[in-house]
Amino acid sequence: MTDTGRRVRPLRTLDTGPARYPTQAQAESAARRLALRRPDRCRLREVGRSRAGRPLLLLSVDRGPRAVLVVGGPHPNEPVGTAAAVRLAEVLLERPARPGLSWHLLLCLDPDGAALNAGWLDGPLTMGRHYEHFFRPAFEEQPELLPAPGSGRAPMPESLALTGLIDELRPFLQCSLHGVDFGGTFVQLTGPVPGLSERFARSADRAGLPLDVDSYDAVGWASPAPGTYLMPQLGSGHASRALPDEPELSTWSYPARYGGITAVLEVPMWAVDAVGDAGQHPAGPQAVREAARALTARTAELGELLAKVPARAGEAHGALVRTVEFNLAVAPRVAEEWLELWCPGPVSVSRATTAGLVAARLPLRVASVLLRLLSETRGPAAEAARERARAVVADSLDRLRHRFGARWVPVQEQLAHQTRAVLTAADCLLNQV
Structure with missing residues (x-):
């Protein structure tokens, strides 16, 4: 109702249906x-x-x-x-x-x-x-x-x-x-x-x-x-x-x-759903160590692929390169922090799950951006780099869907x-x- 008592019909101005985000x-x-x-x-x-x-x-x-x-x-x-x-x-x-x-x-x-x-x-x-x-x-x-x-x-x-x-x-x-x-x-x-x-x-x-x-x-x-x-x-x-x-x-x-x-x-x-579980993980430190090892190994692999990206002009290209460089730099520090601060004591199901999610998500983000950067590059070396990046994307998505049960x-x-x-x-x- 308005201040005058008149009922106002719902205002829905977005051009999208309820199942979409607007551009x-x-x-x-x-x-x-x-x-x-x-x-x-x-x-x-x-x-x-x-x-x-x-x-x-x-x-x-x-x-x-x-x-x-x-x-x-x-x-x-x-x-x-x-x-x-x-x-x-x-x-x-x-x-x-x-x-x-x-x-x-x-x-x-x-x-x-x-x-x-x-x-x-x-x-x-x-x-x-x-x-x-x-x-x-x-x-x-x-x-x-x-x-x-x-x-x-x-x-x-x-x-x-x-x-x-x-x-x-x-x-x-x-x-x-x-x-x-x-x-x-x-x-x-x-x-x-x-x-x-x-x-x-x-x-x-x-x-x-x-x-x-x-x-x-x-x-x-x-x-x-x-x-x-x-x-x-x-x-x-x-x-x-x-x-x-x-x-x-x-x-x-x-x-x-x-x-x-x-x-x-x-x-x-x-x-x-597991991020809502505050209970102690039965093998929490082991799960965190496995996530740290996976994140470190994937970071090293993706760092090699960045060298295959040619220099190009344009702000969009530069922004994509900088985000890859940033994530490749921060990921090993994240893994080290987990090992130093999380593993000595009990670990909750939520925290162990978070470590696994980050270990899948960060490489997924980097590999996905690398595929964008390599999309117009030709030659056997570039195609080999794309195949490796695609494999990281596919494996990460599979982990997120099936190991963690991610649901839309x-x-x-x-x-x-x-x-x-x-x-x-x-x-x-x-x-x-």
Whole structure:
């Protein structure tokens, strides 16, 4: 019902069915239609440009001084975020405006990266096709990760657009919409949000999703409830030493200067139920050692294939090469960290499963990008390299399907859970006032 008591028919503006993610063009068109249909409550504006000159579009709903900022598409291989940003706008416009509250939905933080993944969205959403079109930038090219002080590296224009929005809006809540390819759902918070964990768990159960109770993204972090993690403070030493990201130096922590909290909301494309098992694995250290050995061996094999990639001009080619180089550099450090920190003591089923998933996923990502880089290279050496990369892809996909039982989560369930999580986080914080 509207404020006048008149029932509003559901607003569904995406050009896709419930089984699909929108392309960037479809999401932008849907946002424009919402702004045209409901100019009383909705407006669309450009808040910046990407490195390649693509617009960063912000869809705002209502005009209250207390702001929620929602960031879609921070990782380009996770299309659920852009889809959920549009779906959230539709849901909000079907409800009465809440006095004093405004919502600001950044459709896609990394449109350049999204363009390099777009091929998957135009065909069947299979696991194999996803990796045929896979791209995820190296850490230094992910706009939510800000350069460390003294690094000499300038912030990306996308990063500056986002921090500028935070400075302008001073949101009490920022929600970063992420998706994991294999695993479960979880939420990472920069501060406590009373009541969120229980409602998040109920939403996950409603969507048929396991809670990731020992997430690799949050190893060593405080976990006040299953599937909920609190980000470490600067200098706490709780972050993974294998990965160069520092959550406390990211755009996630930026709203804290205004008293705001960030919720990073993760939802899987392919669910793996074992990540929800906190019980002790009967052979946990052995499983982790096997995963570490497999990851190390595959990394060495794929490193040899990178030498077969010829140098080419073009930013897309360079971005693909840099992501391969980054993953080949970080994978051995990940394996070493597992052996050093995970194996001496008991290992949960969730953690052992995570190690196996990462040991299959990282080589799958690298081999898939190498196939893209080698696609136009001719000659026996290039064909031999492609065959080796295809073998890695096939073996990794087989492991993920059959050893880990990865099952597709319907897009509508991914969207419903992520949308509920955003609304719930805002509701929990507003109820504290």
